[in-house]
Amino acid sequence: MNKLVKLFITSISAITLALVSYTSSFAKVDGEYIVLGSAISLTGKYSSNGVHTQNGYNMAVERINKMGGVEVQGKKYKFEIIYYDDESNPKRAAQLAERLIKQDGVHYMLGPYSSGLTKAIAPVTEKYKIPMVEANGASRSLFTKGYKYLFAVLSPANQYLEVAIDLAVEKNGGKPVRIAQAFEQDAFSQDVRLGILDAAKRTGSEIIIDDKLPKELNDMAATLAKVKATKPDVLVVSGHTKGALTAIRQISEMKVDVPMLAMTHCDAAKLSKQHGKNSEYALCASQWHKNLSYKDKFFGGGKKYDKDFKKEFGYAPPYQSAESSAALLVFKDAFERANSFDRDAVRDALKDTDMQTFYGNIKFGPGGQNVAKPMILFQVRCKGDNCENKVVAPTKWASDKFYHPIPKWSERS
Amino acid sequence: MDLLIFQAPILMVQASLDGILLGILFALIAYGMALQWGVMNIINIAQGDLVILGGYIAYTMYLAGIHPAWGVIVSPIIMYFVGWALYKLVINKVVDRDLFISILATFGIAIVFQQLMNFVFGADVVVAQSEYGTTMLFDNSVTLPNSKIFAAFISVIYAIGLVIYMRRSRLGRAIRATAQNARAAKILGVDTEKVYAATFGINAALCGVAGALISITLTLHPYVGLPYTVRSFMIVIVAGLGNLPAVALSGMGLGLFEEFADYILGTEFRIGAVFMLLVFILVYRRFKLSKKREYLK
Numbered sequence: 060m061n062k063l064v065k066l067f068i069t070s071i072s073a074i075t076l077a078l079v080s081y082t083s084s085f086a087k088v089d090g091e092y093i094v095l096g097s098a099i100s101l102t103g104k105y106s107s108n109g110v111h112t113q114n115g116y117n118m119a120v121e122r123i124n125k126m127g128g129v130e131v132q133g134k135k136y137k138f139e140i141i142y143y144d145d146e147s148n149p150k151r152a153a154q155l156a157e158r159l160i161k162q163d164g165v166h167y168m169l170g171p172y173s174s175g176l177t178k179a180i181a182p183v184t185e186k187y188k189i190p191m192v193e194a195n196g197a198s199r200s201l202f203t204k205g206y207k208y209l210f211a212v213l214s215p216a217n218q219y220l221e222v223a224i225d226l227a228v229e230k231n232g233g234k235p236v237r238i239a240q241a242f243e244q245d246a247f248s249q250d251v252r253l254g255i256l257d258a259a260k261r262t263g264s265e266i267i268i269d270d271k272l273p274k275e276l277n278d279m280a281a282t283l284a285k286v287k288a289t290k291p292d293v294l295v296v297s298g299h300t301k302g303a304l305t306a307i308r309q310i311s312e313m314k315v316d317v318p319m320l321a322m323t324h325c326d327a328a329k330l331s332k333q334h335g336k337n338s339e340y341a342l343c344a345s346q347w348h349k350n351l352s353y354k355d356k357f358f359g360g361g362k363k364y365d366k367d368f369k370k371e372f373g374y375a376p377p378y379q380s381a382e383s384s385a386a387l388l389v390f391k392d393a394f395e396r397a398n399s400f401d402r403d404a405v406r407d408a409l410k411d412t413d414m415q416t417f418y419g420n421i422k423f424g425p426g427g428q429n430v431a432k433p434m435i436l437f438q439v440r441c442k443g444d445n446c447e448n449k450v451v452a453p454t455k456w457a458s459d460k461f462y463h464p465i466p467k468w469s470e471r472s
Numbered sequence: 473m474d475l476l477i478f479q480a481p482i483l484m485v486q487a488s489l490d491g492i493l494l495g496i497l498f499a500l501i502a503y504g505m506a507l508q509w510g511v512m513n514i515i516n517i518a519q520g521d522l523v524i525l526g527g528y529i530a531y532t533m534y535l536a537g538i539h540p541a542w543g544v545i546v547s548p549i550i551m552y553f554v555g556w557a558l559y560k561l562v563i564n565k566v567v568d569r570d571l572f573i574s575i576l577a578t579f580g581i582a583i584v585f586q587q588l589m590n591f592v593f594g595a596d597v598v599v600a601q602s603e604y605g606t607t608m609l610f611d612n613s614v615t616l617p618n619s620k621i622f623a624a625f626i627s628v629i630y631a632i633g634l635v636i637y638m639r640r641s642r643l644g645r646a647i648r649a650t651a652q653n654a655r656a657a658k659i660l661g662v663d664t665e666k667v668y669a670a671t672f673g674i675n676a677a678l679c680g681v682a683g684a685l686i687s688i689t690l691t692l693h694p695y696v697g698l699p700y701t702v703r704s705f706m707i708v709i710v711a712g713l714g715n716l717p718a719v720a721l722s723g724m725g726l727g728l729f730e731e732f733a734d735y736i737l738g739t740e741f742r743i744g745a746v747f748m749l750l751v752f753i754l755v756y757r758r759f760k761l762s763k764k765r766e767y768l769k
Contacts, residue, residue: 102587102590102591103590103595104590104595104693104694104695105595106590106594106595107594107595107596108595147595241739244740270738270739270740271738271739271740272739272740273739273740273742273743275696275698275699275743277690277691277696277699278494278690279739280486280490280731281487281490281731281734281735281739281742282734282739284483284486284487284490285483285735287613287615288482288483299597300596300597301597301691301693301696304597304598304599304691305690305691308599308690308691309617312606312615312617312619312620313606313615313617314606314608314612314615328596328597329596333598333599334599334601335601469612
């Protein structure tokens with residue numbers, strides 16, 4: 060009996076040991092695979108954008124692996140990603156980051172979706188000195204904390220609509236403009252607001268309405284009535300997809316006439332599809348558009364990426380997917396330049412990144428944000444009932460002329 | 473800037489009309505809550521999620537090419553059975569228990585509904601288009617979306633219909649009797665089990681109507697149910713149970729209060745002002761109640 064118990068214990072410990080050694084060999088580089096980890100929102104309120112992010116990652120992994128993979132010290136490696144579902148919950152995301160690092164032995168991380176979740180994960184990766192390239196956390200506060208292992212391929216939130224104010228001033232003959240703005244009370248939108256405040260100060264413009272929208276926003280009639288009464292030159296709205304949809308619905312219903320309407324999240328909200336002609340002339344900030352002329356050898360240009368993505372996943376890639384794909388190109392480039400799997404060597408290589416991808420130029424500033432890529436603005440334009448997003452700024456990439464001012468509702472058919 | 477409303481008095485008209493139209497819609501949801509709270513003594517935390525589900529039914533019709541306004545007829549029919557099934561599955565087990573247990577149970581239902589809606593309809597914010605246009609008053613300085621007028625009109629029709637039904641029909645009378653005294657009603661031959669199921673179904677149906685109306689006036693998202701629960705809770709607290717005119721009035725009052733708080737205090741205090749009002753009302757009611765008790769002693 061005693062023997063049997065001993066045997067049992069020994070075998071259990073042997074199995075445990077085998078498992079432990081297996082998971083640790085699974086770490087960072089496993090045979091020919093470089094293992095990356097990511098907590099991502101596959102369920103919960105960010106699930107649609109979480110899936111866009113995951114598709115972007117997968118698309119790039121497949122493409123890089125197919126085209127020869129990553130070459131480190133003369134040997135070819137392939138990428139592999141371990142995903143966990145963070146349920147759109149910051150606490151869960153932080154736990155999963157710990158689990159990826161401590162249990163799965165992941166040494167390189169890809170970011171989650173949204174600023175909030177990136178904020179939850181960044182302290183964890185920082186603590187374990189794990190380099191993380193993220194593609195979906197734009198909040199300015201991520202880049203002011205002195206994080207050394209965080210790199211973002213996207214432009215920070217405060218840059219989203221600054222260009223719009225410059226454009227309004229330009230259209231006003233260089234004279235300051237009167238701005239009405241409404242922002243949701245969350246980290247991202249408030250950062251966009253700070254960008255507008257900077258731009259207003261720089262151009263001497265005046266902010267005449269400065270509303271903060273509640274998180275459970277479903278009605279902004281009051282703000283719009285104020286806009287109607289004060290007649291500003293520009294109306295700026297940022298409140299994720301809900302804000303964009305609510306704004307267009309109520310602007311068209313209340314017949315609010317403003318010369319210029321600037322927003323965020325138009326493409327995520329499928330504005331031109333859900334609201335059709337009512338959304339025409341809205342100016343939207345975007346990280347990427349397929350018509351931009353950036354190029355790389357993996358995806359070719361934006362148009363080719365768009366085509367390949369559609370073929371693979373059956374829908375046009377939103378910018379959330381494009382930037383996620385770009386994150387892997389950055390990792391590949393850094394591994395090859397570091398020519399090592401040492402975390403700090405990879406981090407240093409990431410820091411010195413200076414490259415062009417189909418998504419845009421990437422070069423990291425001291426806070427880890429991408430400083431090489433400008434935001435673009437597109438405008439919704441309709442032909443009949445068919446509405447499309449056309450790039451109008453910056454001038455270098457513009458495919459269409461910026462239509463200004465927006466015609467009055469009484470003159471629109 | 474905050475006092476723009478006093479500089480441009482026309483805004484007062486706009487704010488009042490917006491508030492009243494919105495308030496009527498809230499009142500409809502609140503009436504459903506008051507009904508089943510009064511009859512079954514259950515505070516339904518999932519009220520808002522039933523509303524959103526009703527909205528998604530109308531939205532699905534819209535996607536299928538049917539005008540979403542038909543949702544105000546289809547949605548309540550489907551939602552009646554959803555409510556009835558919910559009663560048979562969960563609510564009948566908590567109906568005679570402590571209030572806390574029913575709050576917990578309906579809170580659970582709310583979470584399940586949110587996740588299911590997220591699973592089925594996706595996490596994207598969606599809208600259905602009614603294409604009803606806009607009514608303009610005072611030389612275009614006051615605008616009323618026709619969809620909101622339609623929403624208020626339908627809400628009033630359903631409310632009136634329900635009042636008549638409760639007065640005239642056999643089931644309506646049984647529901648009122650059960651609300652007054654469940655035990656006595658049972659003794660006199662009312663099948664309270666059936667009454668409870670019907671009440672919960674009627675409540676869900678009202679949520680369905682409201683949801684269909686919200687799909688064409690506001691936006692839908694699996695996680696926006698809670699604000700509707702909170703608002704209807706407030707309206708019921710103010711109006712008391714089983715008093716429809718009071719519910720309608722307090723609904724409109726709340727809508728007005730919200731709009732004016734928005735203009736005077738700023739949009740960021742809109743929801744905050746509503747909660748302050750709730751605290752104030754609860755304290756006031758308690759104060760009044762304790763006075764009454766002294767008198768009765």
